[in-house]
Structure formats: structure tokens, C-alpha cells
Amino acid sequence: MTYRQAQDRYGIQGCSTVLKWLRKYGQLDWSSPSSTRTCRANMPKMPLTPEQRIKELEQQLAESEVKAHFFEAVVKVMNTEFGATLTKKQLATLSRKHKRKDSQ
Structure with missing residues (x-):
């Protein structure tokens, strides 16, 4: 999906927002919904201030x-x-x- 398609599909007006999102999450396997849960579980928590x-x-x-x-x-x-x-x-x-x- 290109950023133009994502903009049209989700009604997002800013193209830089979509581009950043695609750069960040575009490489993940979105076929199974559990993959996002495992990614978050494996990421270390940021130390608290x-x-x-x-x-x-x-x-x-x-x-x-x-x-x-x-x-x-x-x-x-x-x-x-x-x-x-x-x-x-x-x-x-x-x-x-x-x-x-x-x-x-």
C-alpha cells in the first residue's frame, strides 16, 4: 500500500504522518494480529523518570x-x-x- 492509498483509505490529510507510519510499521507481517502483541512484549520498557x-x-x-x-x-x-x-x-x-x- 502506498502512502497515497493509506491517506485515501483512512482519511489522513498529512502525508508526512503516513510516511513516518509506513516507515515504522511497514516492514512488519500484518497477516497475523498476534505479531504486534509479541513485538510490544519483547520491547524493553523505558526506564521511569x-x-x-x-x-x-x-x-x-x-x-x-x-x-x-x-x-x-x-x-x-x-x-x-x-x-x-x-x-x-x-x-x-x-x-x-x-x-x-x-x-x-
Whole structure:
């Protein structure tokens, strides 16, 4: 397909846009749609800028805070409705009880 045909077919007015696109993607095998997916999967990701990394980390922090609040609410409901204590035992109390069992 020439760039004129691509312009006419897709209604693109700028010829340089079509020429750049054909130069970039014209050599690929377009017979199978999975070839574009594999090309993207094989390409290494560009390293994030510090601002992008900070934004990503802030999003992860917000998600983890929401999860923590959710699990705290679940523990409260379990305590009030079912009387089950789901609090984590302290390591020091576990080791003391373990030592007592061993000595007896």
C-alpha cells in the first residue's frame, strides 16, 4: 500500500504522518494480529523518570492503605459479630509459651 492509498483509505490529510507510519510499521507481517502483541512484549520498557516513579509509588501506597483499612474493618467485624480474636500474637509471648512447654 502506498502512502497515497493509506491517506485515501483512512482519511489522513498529512502525508508526512503516513510516511513516518509506513516507515515504522511497514516492514512488519500484518497477516497475523498476534505479531504486534509479541513485538510490544519483547520491547524493553523505558526506564521511569523520578517523577513517574514517585507517582507510581504513591499509587501503590494509596492502594496498600485502602487494603489495610479494609482488613482492619474485617477484623473489627469478626471481633464484634463472631467473637473471634484475629489479632497477631507478639513474638515474645509465643517464644515464652514455647519455652514453658519444652521445660515441662
